[in-house]
Amino acid sequence: MILVTGGAGFIGANFVLDWIAETGEPVLNLDALTYAGNLESLKSLQGDARHVFVKGDICDRGLLDRLFAEHRPRAVVHFAAESHVDRSIHGPGAFVKTNIEGTYTLLEAVRAHWSALPAGEKEVFRFHHVSTDEVYGSLKPNDPAFTEKNTYEPNSPYSASKAASDHLVRAWHHTYGLPVLTTNCSNNYGPYHFPEKLIPLMIVNALAGKPLPVYGDGMQVRDWLYVKDHASAIRAVLAKGRVGETYNVGGWNERPNIEIVRSVCALLDEMRPDPAGSYSRLITHVTDRPGHDRRYAIDARKIERELGWRPAETFETGIRKTVRWYLDNADWVAHVQSGSYRDWVATNYAAR
Template sequence: MILVTGGAGFIGSNFVLDWLGNPATRGEPVLNLDALTYAGNLANLANLQGNARHVFVHGDITDRALLDRLLAEHRPRAVVHFAAESHVDRSIHGPGAFMKTNVDGTFTLLEAARGYWHTLGDADKTAFRFLHVSTDEVYGSLAPGAPAFTEDHRYEPNSPYSASKAASDHLVRAWHHTYGLPVLTTNCSNNYGPYHFPEKLIPLMIVNALAGKPLPVYGDGQQIRDWLYVRDHCSAIRTVLAHGRLGQTYNVGGWNEMANIDIVQTVCSLLDELRPDPAGPYSRLITFVADRPGHDRRYAIDARKIERELGWRPAETFQSGIRKTVQWYLDHADWVAQVQSGAYREWVTTNYAAR
């Protein structure tokens, strides 16, 4: 069994579904721990209802007693740590939650894992892994034309979110170098795909366009990101967990640098094709709004290390992945309606009304 934290969130739920449905993992059970905050959604895991290989626990990674009990009872061979507050805009409005979950939570999980690891026999102790899933945002912002982020790039986080993730990365590194805990870290670029909560760029554009609402684009829309289809990310994590060198960091990217405005235009064009609006092209809804504070201009991932050492490359191009993503949202209107609660609408108003 493996323990997955945050396995009801966007990337975590995709990972759990991928893991349990992938022949490569031979049906190994998953213990899924999630606090079910606004972005955690059991509807993401509806297909696993009644599946004995999926054990869900509603709980928080800051709860040491719960972690100790789960580790002792289920005896996982690995921890895959997704649980995190992850939205930059929310971190600007309320940084405290990010410090609690991303810093205190990671510390508590590391300490629980270290205590459990010391109880294992020699063979199990050698085989145990703690895989920490992080972000390229810890590296800061790149100038136009600057080389992409490698694993040796210095940390320069610019938002409360990225600062909290940088802190968690440093904790994971320290627990390996000080205590010998067998850790692995992945730093990924912007994910997109099924079950993405519609506060982030791509799902927000899709759901707003279908509702005939403005498509808010920060500043001039020229902020550049590398885009990674979420199921490619899941395959990378499986690869690192199985074959990664202990104590190492692996950058995971999609080799797809694109400006935000180009992403929005692509989504509009796909919707024009797949769900045309009698009122006209969806691009008519694009609305440029005031930029967010400290908005990083460019991220780019150099993913050659994971390819060179572990043989991993993304299977999807951006063109194939974004088409699958838009089609998924068109096919799952019920999921979209369910996540657009009153709290979600209040958040959108808070973040965008004054822009």
């Protein structure tokens, strides 16, 4: 069995579904079920003995100790994090609490568990920390893509808190010998994505006939990674990655935000045309976010060279699958759009 933290969130849920489908190995899934955690994303595993869900917080050391004692996982995959930049600007405290204090508490519980394992189990145990390319800061248009050797230059409360968690993981390896692996990924997209992030927000707003808010000139560049490719990369790193190493995971798909929005509009025009005209008519440029990083790009050659991993999806195939999924799963979308989500959208966009 492996322990997955944050396994009801967007990337975590996709990983859990992929892991059980591809390996059959049971998952102990720990998630606090905050606004972005949604058990409906794991509905297909209902009644499946290979999926054990526990509602709980990674800051709860007593709970962590009990789970390790009872289930004795052979590995931990740590997704649990606050992850939205705009939310971190409006309320950074939650990011410090979960991403820094939570990771520290988890590392200490893992260290206690690992230290007490018999030699054979101790040798194969792994702690896999899932992080972001945003810890590296912002690139200029002609700068080379981020490699694992880039210095950390986080620019938002979110990326600063993730950078801190990366440093804690590194320190626990070098100080205590904890067998860790770290991956820093680019922007994920795909099924079960909470509709506050760019792509699902554009889909949901377009279908509702609402404005499609694009920050500033929309020329902020990101590398886009289909979430199921991310799941396969984590499986590869967990199976074959070198202890103590970091692997950048990217989709080889650098595109400006405005191009992403136009691609979504074009696919919706094709799959569910609006009699009122192209969805692109709804694109609305709004005031940019404070300190908005201009460009991220991932150099994913290390993971390909060492572990043989490359993304299976191009952006064209991945975005088509994503738009189709949202059209086919309107009930899921409706259920996650709670009152708290609507309040958040009003808070973030009303003044823009």
